Amino acid sequence: MMGFVGVLLFHQSLKTVIPMAESRLGHPHLGLGVGLRSAHYSHILEHQPDVDWFEIISENYMDSGGRPRYVLEQIANRYPIVMHGVSLSIGSTDPLNIDYLDKLKALANVVNARWISDHVCWTGVAGRNGHDLLPIPLNEESLQHTVRRINIVQDHLERPLVLENPSSYVTFADSTMEEWEFISHMADETNCGLLLDVNNVYVSSVNHDFDAEHYIRSIPWDRVVQFHLAGHTNCRTHLIDTHDGEVIDPVWQLYRLAHELTGGVSTLLEWDASIPPFPVLHAEVLKAQKYIDGSQSVDSAAVPESNEPSPNSEAVPHPAVYVSVEAE
């Protein structure tokens, strides 16, 4: 339905040399992991919990010469690590930051990162960073722009990039395609991997009045390397991706669908505000096992979408996490 002729011609030479994607781009299925947060450092070092893998926010470690980096290196000795960034800004019209890419690559080598991910978004322009994951207008110009930059980044990192669908709160009059179409074309053109955030699909489906199940059925499943799960905040007229609580039942149902369609991929729970003790966090991601085993229909203990507006009307999405200082 789109006139992608230019893009297709541009990349035809690439397509002839790059073989069809293996499922998950050949990456291992790491199991059920959680996002590493500084509040849990001591617990993890002391108790060595039986969690399958950890995802880190790359920016919190790439420049660290202190405790965050020290703890990470110990954890990386014992657990598989995946690097998840928030500042690549792949969709921005600002130049790519090569120094940043160099640091990503160096950290990936140190912690033996299984893959490196970021978001289909832009975080700033004109040299400024808003530290947010801002949505891209979805049209041919932005697709070509994003594809070009993904190719540069993949060449620089010497590995495929894995890109996540962000949750978003606006759509643009200049968009000419749906997000799942944009992401599918983007992945086909660059051979990048996809990080399917099931909660983000749900949040955006409510905010933008689309069918979340249709979205998940429409993306290239064989390119999905990883899932994200998280909680969000219901503001009645819209949802905000706050990562501050349990995964709700409709999101688990979408997860089950995504699991069936992909055949199962590494799954990670994000929890960034009102962070609970580690065992609570771990138990939440382990709930995924029931959906993987297929035994779970609608669980009596499942958390439904709240009809009540959240008391937290100041809900703020927090893509990046600040690491607090430890001092006397």
Added chain:
Amino acid sequence: MSQPKHSLDQIQRWMFHAIVHPAGVNAGIESPESQSQIPVTPQTVEAVVSRSKALTSIERLNIYSNAYLARLTECLQAEYPALVHALGKELFDQFAIGYLQKYPSTSYTLSDLGKDFPKYLQETRPDSETSDAQIDWPDFLIDLAILERNYCEIFDGPGSENQAILQPDDFVTLSPNAWANSRLISVPCLRVLQLRFPVHEYASAVRRGEEPPVPNADPTFLAVTRRQYVVRRETLSKTQFQLLNEIINGSTIGAAIKSVAGQTEMGLDHLAQSLRHWFRIWCQAGYFQSIEPI
């Protein structure tokens, strides 16, 4: 297929300036920065951002606008907990919003976000009400901010945890002449600070969850370093501060002592007797990684 009306670059510049304006989205859309990209008004904004079934375009943009300041002021609060305590959240946030206007983030990392906050407080410091030399409340806030920013940089910067540290026994065999002509190389996390208030005690009390009173002005000299990944601070006398400062800045031990001897109010005999003891304590505190003859 219709051509997009606006380029990707226009849309991004327009939207960014619309959502980071401190007076909100309407003011942002009307700002010269947004207008120069796409000249829409709050009434015609649907030409750029679509509405949803439940929200208007302005309401949708507001989600980003509210989040921008809320998120970044929250990060600054986490970086400056004692300053938040001293000012109260509301007043702190007002300072933070002004700061983010003047020094917006241009870095990929949030650890750079608050780096110019002490400078901003200094630049916007109201003139003293009584006399030029008066040290008062704004100076307390500035000193507290300086301390907390140093804590941040020392906490996550390069350290000495995996390095050999100079031991007192490493230099007892040096002749007085060789000693005077050597340089002590400090660990990369060591800094010395000269402050007008004992803000370190205030900051530690806030970290312990106490409700400390604002201290009286009192010249304060600190060595701030990191041991076992935790930031540590030790108080210094003025003479100790001057001596360590010279050493950190690369003076030989002899030159540093000579410089200090010319300024100190300590008797020279007393200074000479004290030096040996000070260097021993500082070595034990892990301030130096090596001693190098010049």
